[in-house]
Amino acid sequence: MRRALVLACVLAAAPSAWADRFVNGPYLQRATPTSVTLMWEADGSAPATITIHGAGAAARVIEVAATAHAEIVVDGLAPASRYRYEVALGERVAKGELTTAPPPGAPVPLTFVVYGDTRSSSDAHRRLVERIRAEVPDFLLGTGDLVDDGAQRSQWQTFFDVEGPLLADNVFYPALGNHDRQGRARSAEAYRARFALPDNGTDPERVYAFTYGPARFVVLDSNSSSFALTDQTAWLERELAAARQDRSIRQIFVVMHHPPYSISIHGGQRDLRERWTPLFEKYGVAAVFSGHDHCYQRAEAGGVHYFVSGGGGAPLYARGRRITALDAAAVKRYERVSHYLRVHVVGDRVEVTAVRVDGTPIETTAWGEAAVPEPLVAEVGAPVPEAPVPPVAALAATLPPRAGGGGGVPLVPVAAVGGLVVAAALVLTRKRRRPAGGRVGVGGGGAGWGGRGGGGEPAPGGLVVGCVSAAGAVRPPGAGAGAGRGGRAQAAPAPRPPGAGGAAPGVGRRAVGPWWPGGRRARGAGWVARRSAGGAGWARRRALRAGRAGPVGWPARPRRGGAPPRHRHRHRHRPPPPPSP
Numbered sequence: 128m129r130r131a132l133v134l135a136c137v138l139a140a141a142p143s144a145w146a147d148r149f150v151n152g153p154y155l156q157r158a159t160p161t162s163v164t165l166m167w168e169a170d171g172s173a174p175a176t177i178t179i180h181g182a183g184a185a186a187r188v189i190e191v192a193a194t195a196h197a198e199i200v201v202d203g204l205a206p207a208s209r210y211r212y213e214v215a216l217g218e219r220v221a222k223g224e225l226t227t228a229p230p231p232g233a234p235v236p237l238t239f240v241v242y243g244d245t246r247s248s249s250d251a252h253r254r255l256v257e258r259i260r261a262e263v264p265d266f267l268l269g270t271g272d273l274v275d276d277g278a279q280r281s282q283w284q285t286f287f288d289v290e291g292p293l294l295a296d297n298v299f300y301p302a303l304g305n306h307d308r309q310g311r312a313r314s315a316e317a318y319r320a321r322f323a324l325p326d327n328g329t330d331p332e333r334v335y336a337f338t339y340g341p342a343r344f345v346v347l348d349s350n351s352s353s354f355a356l357t358d359q360t361a362w363l364e365r366e367l368a369a370a371r372q373d374r375s376i377r378q379i380f381v382v383m384h385h386p387p388y389s390i391s392i393h394g395g396q397r398d399l400r401e402r403w404t405p406l407f408e409k410y411g412v413a414a415v416f417s418g419h420d421h422c423y424q425r426a427e428a429g430g431v432h433y434f435v436s437g438g439g440g441a442p443l444y445a446r447g448r449r450i451t452a453l454d455a456a457a458v459k460r461y462e463r464v465s466h467y468l469r470v471h472v473v474g475d476r477v478e479v480t481a482v483r484v485d486g487t488p489i490e491t492t493a494w495g496e497a498a499v500p501e502p503l504v505a506e507v508g509a510p511v512p513e514a515p516v517p518p519v520a521a522l523a524a525t526l527p528p529r530a531g532g533g534g535g536v537p538l539v540p541v542a543a544v545g546g547l548v549v550a551a552a553l554v555l556t557r558k559r560r561r562p563a564g565g566r567v568g569v570g571g572g573g574a575g576w577g578g579r580g581g582g583g584e585p586a587p588g589g590l591v592v593g594c595v596s597a598a599g600a601v602r603p604p605g606a607g608a609g610a611g612r613g614g615r616a617q618a619a620p621a622p623r624p625p626g627a628g629g630a631a632p633g634v635g636r637r638a639v640g641p642w643w644p645g646g647r648r649a650r651g652a653g654w655v656a657r658r659s660a661g662g663a664g665w666a667r668r669r670a671l672r673a674g675r676a677g678p679v680g681w682p683a684r685p686r687r688g689g690a691p692p693r694h695r696h697r698h699r700h701r702p703p704p705p706p707s708p
Contacts, residue, residue, distance in 0.1 A: 151287040153197075153214045153221050154294035156323040157337075158266065160206035163225045163298065164323045165199045165214065173216060177201065181210035198323050206230050223295035226265065229340040232375025234474070237340050238263070242467035243270025243384070243418035245286065245439035246306055251465055252440030253289050255484050259467055260293055266339065267297050270418030270436055271304025271384030277317050278309035287321075300324065303333050303348050304384040304418065313350070329362045336366050341377040342472055343370040349385040349417075351398055360402050367410035378472055381407065381415045386435045388428060388457040391420035392444045395454045407431045413477050413495075416468070420444050423466050423481050423489055426457040432492065433457070434479060438465040462489055473497045 152167030165177065177189040179201060191199055204210065207229040214221045229235045240259055245252045259267075274282040287294075299322075307318050319332050324346075328334030333348045345366050347359060370376045387404050388395040407415060408429035415433045421444040424435035437444075443463045465484040470477065476497040481489035 148219060149216060149221060151284070151321070152291070152295075153212075153223065154287070154291065155223070155225055155296070155298045156198075157325065158226065158228045158298040158339075160228050160230050161204050162200050162202035163204070163227060165197070165201055165212070165225075166321075166323055167197050167214065167216075167221075168321075169195050169197075169216060171195055176215040178213040178215070179204075179210050180212070181208065196320070201225070207233070207235065221295070225296075226298075228265075231338045231340075232373065233340050234375075234377075235340045236471065236473040237265050237342065238469070238471050239266050239268055239339075240264045240467055240469055241268045241270065241382075241416045241434070241436050242439045243302075243304070244272045244421050244437035244441040245269075245289075246272050246275040246282070246441050248440045248442070249285050249289055250440075251484075252286075255439055255465055255467060256289055256293050258482070258484055258486060261486075262469060264297060264469075267293070267299045268344075268382050268416060269299060269301035270382060270416055271302045272306045272418060272437075272441065273301060273304065275306050276309070277307045277315065280317075283317065283321060300337070300344070300346060300382070302346050302382045302384050302418075303350065305350050308350065329358050334359055334362065338376070341375065341474075343373075343376045343379050345370075345379070345381050347381065347383040347403075349383040349396070349399060360406070363403065364406055364410075367406055367412070371410045377475055378413045378477060379410065381412055383415070383417055385419045386417035386424070386426075386433065387415070388426040388433050388454050389420045389424055389435055390446055390450045390454050390458045390461055391422050391424065391435070392447050393420050394447050394449070394451065395457075400453070404429065404431070414470075414479065423460070423462045423464055424458055425460040425481075425490070425492060426454075427459060428457040432477075432479070432494070434468060434481075436466065436468050436481075438484075439467070440465070460490060464489065 148170045150168040150170055153165050154167070156164040156166055158164075167175075169175075172193045172195045174193045175191040175197065177191060177199060179187040179189070187203075189199065189201065191197060201212070204227045206227055209224060209226045211224055212222070229237075240262055242255065242259065245255070273286050276282060290299075301322065301324075303315055303318060308315050309317055315333055322332065324332040325335040325337050326332060327336060328346075330348060334346065336343065336345045338344070343366075345363065347363065367379065370379050383399075385393075385396045385399060387399040406412075408431055412431050415431060417433070417435050418437035418439075420435055421437040421441045422435065423438055424433075426433040426435075443465070445463060446461065462481075466481050466489060469480045469482055471480075472478075474497050475495040476493065477495055478491060478493040480491040483489060
């Protein structure tokens with residue numbers, strides 16, 4: 128008796144426990160400037176609570192009565208705004224973000240993603256969804272065939288299990304595919320029960336249109352066996368004519384499952400080419416997005432761009448065996464690959480990028496012109512206002528005072544200008560032709576060939592720059608001091624007669640640190656000593672180039688028939704220097 132009572136209590140509590148679980152969703156539908164529709168499905172009838180955060184306002188709470196299939200319109204929102212929402216179903220809480228649409232005709236840029244034919248392979252479908260989640264679109268467009276059989280509840284469950292994380296943050300507008308229907312009558316009741324779409328078409332939620340900012344979107348049912356095409360054609364022309372007469376609508380896009388042009392297995396649909404493509408061309412439709420053939424295709428005909436995006440997870444299709452001349456002439460690009468389309472609209476410019484499931488782009492197609500921003504500069508011939516130039520005294524007043532007090536202009540700008548003048552003088556000095564007998568010193572600062580500066584001790588006041596120290600002391604030629612880059616100051620050596628070679632004090636060749644130009648490493652004091660001991664090798668080469676004899680002990684080397692000297696490289700085959708006296 129006790130066991131029976133416990134079992135009865137468990138069975139009575141089971142429905143309520145299972146009712147507190149989401150089967151599908153929550154997911155977003157039908158965004159307007161002031162509202163977004165939230166939908167979900169639970170295991171049983173249960174109440175829920177929706178909490179809206181964002182837009183700088185306090186949290187808003189919406190109580191939902193007990194239901195198993197919820198379709199809640201969250202209104203009272205600001206246009207083109209993003210909100211965070213939470214749906215609490217018993218102890219379970221689902222979170223996401225929703226974005227309202229901009230006002231109709233608002234000249235704002237928009238981005239949306241197009242994909243379709245997600246049936247048959249949940250793994251390929253899941254990989255595509257993960258890639259699309261890296262995008263930040265305003266909404267999503269589906270080209271149909273979401274499931275393989277619309278009558279199978281398990282397939283719809285698989286679709287929402289895969290799409291759940293994506294649809295929780297993005298509004299989804301699908302087109303009805305031939306596999307989404309059910310029964311012999313090919314009805315779409317299961318499709319309609321799971322989506323909340325506009326009901327302004329001839330067949331509610333199967334045929335509809337909506338406006339998002341500066342663009343008008345027309346979604347058609349291209350399944351010819353389920354309805355009369357003539358009824359839908361008249362409605363289509365009215366929609367296209369009204370959109371073209373509205374000056375705030377810059378672009379018109381059409382979405383349907385079957386493509387008018389295709390070179391894949393199914394090929395282009397003849398009925399659609401005869402009935403609808405003339406209307407697309409007449410009213411200037413920007414692009415038509417379709418699926419049905421499981422591949423990527425881009426076609427152009429009559430000034431209209433046609434895209435086939437059927438690589439959402441279904442088995443991929445190869446090229447067809449029987450391709451008509453019209454299809455072959457219209458299709459410009461074909462690739463058998465899983466993919467999606469990313470569409471940017473800015474003013475009159477449309478940019479469509481086909482992206483593979485691995486993230487690499489297939490191609491980008493663009494047309495139209497983007498809105499030109501107002502120029503940031505004055506027009507030609509317009510007077511240019513002159514900025515007032517502050518006097519030197521005003522500039523000096525803005526600088527901090529020198530250490531030790533005192534007025535006047537600080538010496539920092541003067542020292543900088545002086546340094547530039549001295550540097551220019553050094554460059555001009557180096558360009559002058561030096562005598563053949565060696566390098567003549569012209570000042571005390573700077574480093575010699577071996578990284579050594581000119582003679583003397585450093586002057587009070589700091590570093591020597593050329594012949595002028597930072598303290599302003601001017602030194603005569605040969606008397607300066609101060610270490611050049613890579614060397615130390617030393618006493619000035621005795622002057623050498625012309626032709627004696629060696630490195631004279633003064634500017635000479637600038638030091639270059641531990642490495643000698645051309646790859647030879649500086650040898651330190653020993654190498655400098657050999658250079659200073661006679662400089663025979665250097666002097667001999669200079670003498671040979673001039674056609675004269677070198678120093679004592681080295682015979683002249685006559686030229687051969689006026690030919691240039693053989694030793695073209697300065698540092699190759701250097702003869703050993705003679706012993707020091």
